[in-house]
Amino acid sequence: MLQPVSKFFVRVMQRYLPDPFLFAVILTFIVFILGIALTDNGPLQMVQHWVGGFWNLLAFSMQMVLILVTGFILANSPLFKKALGAIASVAKTPGQGIMLVGIVSALASWINWGFGLVIGALVAKEVARRVPNVHFPLLIATAYMGFVVWHAGLAGSVPLVIATEGHFLAAQIGVIPTSQTIFAPFNLIIAIVILILVPILGRMMMPPADESIAIDPNLLVETENTYDVASSTPAEKLENSPVVSILISIMGFTYIIHYFFTKGFNLNLNIVIFTFLFMGILLHWTPRSFLNSLTEAIKGSSGIVVQFPFYAGIMGMMITSGLAALMSQWFVSISTETTFPLFTFLSAGLVNIFVPSGGGQWAVQAPIMVPAGIELGVDTARVAMAVAWGDAWTNMIQPFWALPALAIAGLGAKDIMGYTTVMLIVSGVLIGLGLVVL
Numbered sequence: 001m002l003q004p005v006s007k008f009f010v011r012v013m014q015r016y017l018p019d020p021f022l023f024a025v026i027l028t029f030i031v032f033i034l035g036i037a038l039t040d041n042g043p044l045q046m047v048q049h050w051v052g053g054f055w056n057l058l059a060f061s062m063q064m065v066l067i068l069v070t071g072f073i074l075a076n077s078p079l080f081k082k083a084l085g086a087i088a089s090v091a092k093t094p095g096q097g098i099m100l101v102g103i104v105s106a107l108a109s110w111i112n113w114g115f116g117l118v119i120g121a122l123v124a125k126e127v128a129r130r131v132p133n134v135h136f137p138l139l140i141a142t143a144y145m146g147f148v149v150w151h152a153g154l155a156g157s158v159p160l161v162i163a164t165e166g167h168f169l170a171a172q173i174g175v176i177p178t179s180q181t182i183f184a185p186f187n188l189i190i191a192i193v194i195l196i197l198v199p200i201l202g203r204m205m206m207p208p209a210d211e212s213i214a215i216d217p218n219l220l221v222e223t224e225n226t227y228d229v230a231s232s233t234p235a236e237k238l239e240n241s242p243v244v245s246i247l248i249s250i251m252g253f254t255y256i257i258h259y260f261f262t263k264g265f266n267l268n269l270n271i272v273i274f275t276f277l278f279m280g281i282l283l284h285w286t287p288r289s290f291l292n293s294l295t296e297a298i299k300g301s302s303g304i305v306v307q308f309p310f311y312a313g314i315m316g317m318m319i320t321s322g323l324a325a326l327m328s329q330w331f332v333s334i335s336t337e338t339t340f341p342l343f344t345f346l347s348a349g350l351v352n353i354f355v356p357s358g359g360g361q362w363a364v365q366a367p368i369m370v371p372a373g374i375e376l377g378v379d380t381a382r383v384a385m386a387v388a389w390g391d392a393w394t395n396m397i398q399p400f401w402a403l404p405a406l407a408i409a410g411l412g413a414k415d416i417m418g419y420t421t422v423m424l425i426v427s428g429v430l431i432g433l434g435l436v437v438l
Helices: 003-016 020-038 043-053 058-075 078-088 094-111 113-130 136-152 157-162 185-204 234-239 242-263 269-284 287-300 302-320 323-333 340-354 358-376 380-397 399-409 413-437
Strands: none
Touching (some): 003 413, 020 302, 020 340, 020 399, 043 302, 058 078, 058 113, 058 269, 058 287, 058 302, 078 094, 078 113, 094 136, 094 185, 113 136, 113 399, 136 185, 136 380, 136 399, 136 413, 157 358, 157 380, 234 287, 242 269, 269 287, 302 399, 323 340, 323 358, 340 358, 340 380, 340 413, 358 380, 380 413
8 A cells, every 4th residue: 555655756866965973064054055045144143153163062062972883892792692593584575674674663662772783684684685576675674664663762961851850941940850751651552553653554565576676685694703813822712712702791790780789770871881982891791792793883873973963053044043943933933822832843843954973962952842841731751751752763765874874784774764753653643642632
């Protein structure tokens, strides 16, 4: 039923979607022009806002790189690789393979967005190696579609930020525990619905067998690094000894256990990164294995490193010029107590196209949406999750976060974005209804 729709969007994206870096540059021009047209800022002022914001996300960028890198390292550990192979072997047909990838990627993204991006693509590769004639672009697209649930999950930036003492709105709203955001019934129900949707939608978009674009399984075989202990130097012996990994892991897990015993399951961004880091160190067993995986992980984060300053510059123009406030205030002006979560969600989706950073977007919208929600009598936790869902939602047409999965698969953004556009439309309807009705 969805094949003609997905084919249409695939053709559109393949023809018109530029490289993600050019996408960021084009968005820079769009915001620059809108700032001049809709606010009282001139060209020179917009350039100053752009440069003024260019380096404002360096600390947050490092957190984002670390959460991606640690997620990749964990997913690439020997134990997890064996588990991925066992999971992929469950699929016997192309349809089963696509549904399996959708389930795994969505669940993994809910646990950790960096982990989900990587593990979804790795499972997709394992499925492609085992299942003949599976449509590879749709397989990777389905792996990315699971990413839509990330901001409602354990590593969601917005719920973790407001659960952290001393956050920038703490004096106004206090600290809101994850029991009221991530684990709130309304959020869990929406997340479960989307988790079910991802594999089903992927299967419904599967093209006929004669139109499938399969990949040669031989291209997906990874070479194993060999090491000769007898001819190694003392330094190499140390690098390939588990002693260092075990000792440093003991220190790391001592703190992790202490944290959860004293603070419960109240997650924040730093503890998530810390936990994934030391799980990765331990499961790789030797420093050399860990460092080899780290080298591969850093390659996937190169796009983040280069593009984040441009998006920080876009944010600088959006915020300092008042353009982001203008967009958000327009949605507030047409909202009621009932519709406010929906319009918050839609406004967050729009802003996310220009500011694809959960924490950065919260910094943009929270000072507007939170006071408006309080004035209308809307629960602040629901407002926060509406922003979180909006941020994750339009990632389906924002190629920025697809970069790691695309790097693993060797595909371009235009190869998968036609399929993810269909996901954008269907999931947007369901999430919007959930935020209003539940």
